[in-house]
Amino acid sequence: MRLFAALVLLLAMVNAQAVDLEGDQLARYHELNAELRCLICQNRSIAESDAPLAKDLRTIVEKQIAQGRSDAEIKQYLVDRYGKWVLYDPPLDSATLILWIGPFVLLAIGLLVVVLMMRRRREAPPERPSLDRDRLTRVLDEQTQPTDSASSKERS
Incomplete structure (x- = not known):
């Protein structure tokens, strides 16, 4: 049982080791990470995200580049697994x-x-209130008559 546990632990350590990329592969790695969306953060790329799923996606991208797959193949692999939402620019x-x-x-x-x-x-x-012309005329006449009568009294 201990031997089995040690074997599983050793296998997990081998799978967890980062693949070293150089030159053009490293540039491709960074470009792909910027083009892929973190499925948890949604508005961040997997390059910007610290979510565990984003780390897993970065590892997948890194391993597939090391295996010699093209960018299109890597994207298609991720789309098949996670849907078109994983791409920032869906087709x-x-x-x-x-x-x-x-x-x-x-x-x-x-x-x-x-x-x-x-x-x-x-x-x-423009909306104007409807006015009763007769009423308006009476009001204006009442206001002007006292001043007219006052001015006529002054004249006399």
């Missing part, structure tokens, strides 16, 4: 169409609403 297809077109549709709807509101404001006459 344009029927499943991601709303991601690509959605912002433009919302912008067009917003502009349409603004234009319609401006037209309504321009076309609608």
